[in-house]
Amino acid sequence: MSKQDSQSNTQTPAKQHNVWVLGDGQLGAMLSHAGQPLAINVRPVDIMTPSDERLPLQGTDIITAEREQWPESSLSLQLSEHPHFINGHVFGRLADRFTQKSLLDELSVPTSPWELVDDNTQTEALHQQYGDRVLLKRRTGGYDGKGQHWLKQAEATDIPADWRNEAIAEQAINFDEEVSIVGVRTQTGECVFYPLTLNLHQDGILMASIAPLTRLDHLQPQAETMLTSVMDELEYVGVMAMECFRVGDKLLVNELAPRVHNSGHWTQSGCHINQFELHLRALCGLPIHKPQVNFQCVMVNLIGVDKDDRWLSLPNAELFWYNKEVRVGRKVGHLNLSAHSNDMVNDSIGQLQQWMPQQYQAPLAWILDEFSR
Structure with missing residues (x-):
């Protein structure tokens, strides 16, 4: 075998992949487990507990997140400002239901009829537009049924004062x-x-x-x-x-x-x-x-x-x-x-x-x- 053939058959060493996860809940844990058979070093990070720790990030490390929102801290800033924070521009946009719904409308992707609840929004006008049941959703936060408030015409429920400019209103969908x-x-x-x-x-x-x-x-x-x-x-x-x-x-x-x-x-x-x-x-x-x-x-x-x-x-x-x-x-x-x-x-x-x-x-x-x- 020639020297050239020998060199062409030489396998390039596998690249070491280090992936850091904003959050160390069950999704981060399952990402870590999935990485082990592929020799991907997945490191979930607790960003909910205040800490002055600095992570040993490398320039080639990759950052992802197990959640759409997180508190600002030295750790979360170090991770989110890393140049390889994949999809960094996406999380905030989709975490806010106003900008998420706006994106769907821009792309003509079907979603339930909705509008922003602002200082001028009237409950009766929402019922006239969307029917006797209207669902308010906080723009950010809220999951597993939290951060929601029903406006029911029959019960004369009203918009909570502190939800204005912080929520969207959606038409109730009678889905199958x-x-x-x-x-x-x-x-x-x-x-x-x-x-x-x-x-x-x-x-x-x-x-x-x-x-x-x-x-x-x-x-x-x-x-x-x-x-x-x-x-x-x-x-x-x-x-x-x-x-x-x-x-x-x-x-x-x-x-x-x-x-x-x-x-x-x-x-x-x-x-x-x-x-x-x-x-x-x-x-x-x-x-x-x-x-x-x-x-x-x-x-x-x-x-x-x-x-x-x-x-x-x-x-x-x-x-x-x-x-x-x-x-x-x-x-x-x-x-x-x-x-x-x-x-x-x-x-x-x-x-x-x-x-x-x-x-x-x-x-x-x-x-x-x-x-x-």
Whole structure:
């Protein structure tokens, strides 16, 4: 072999990827876990606890975030001002519901009719424009049903004084069901997507997801087109989620999330590349291809419940426990159930109905109903 041939066959050493995450909650932890098999060093950072610490950032390190908003501190500034803070210009724009909705309107992406609530907004005018039920949403903050206020004409509810200029008003949508799509955009602008996911919320909190579903296949191109237009406009890199209302055969965007998302947790069990790995691949410029779905999956959020080792006795269950203090309304884990057959799902859900508290009976019945179709 010639010296030239020998040199051409020499493999370039793999690049070391260091990814820092603004936030060290469960999403940061799952990003860290997903990075380990790829030798990506993922470092979630606690930005909620005041600290004068300086992080040993390198010029080639990559910064991402597990949340849309964060308090300003020396740590958060060091991370957010790094030149490789990917999508840094996006988080604030999508964290504000006013600028998020404005973006959707600019792109002609369907969403519920809305307007800014300012000093001149009158409750009666909102009812005349949008009907007897109008939902106010705080522009920033608010999740899992928080930061919302209903204006109900029958109850003569009014706009809270401190919500003016800090909220938007939306028309209530009589939707058939809620769905979401998780997609990824690469550094070169390629977009790939997971199948649409069917979701059930209770008191504004996601309780369960099912994916994929054949009956939603005809909506997949519509959802992909909508999310692609958003990601392209923002020159976004990484995973983004889009929650939608289904009204007949039309989708209306409810909210966008520039990060990995709760409704994509089923991919940890059901796909050969989960949403966390896909996000890291995009950030690091690693090869990406359309994720293969290995089997249908049901995700059950664990909210305000103590860990129950009986869940592990279910033959098709995979438990993800966040090791957080259990509090009412707090997400403390999730269960993924593989759905290789209806009988398997029925047996597992039947067991969970016996083990789980009252607030889970309606979501578990919803799952059984979907698999009885």
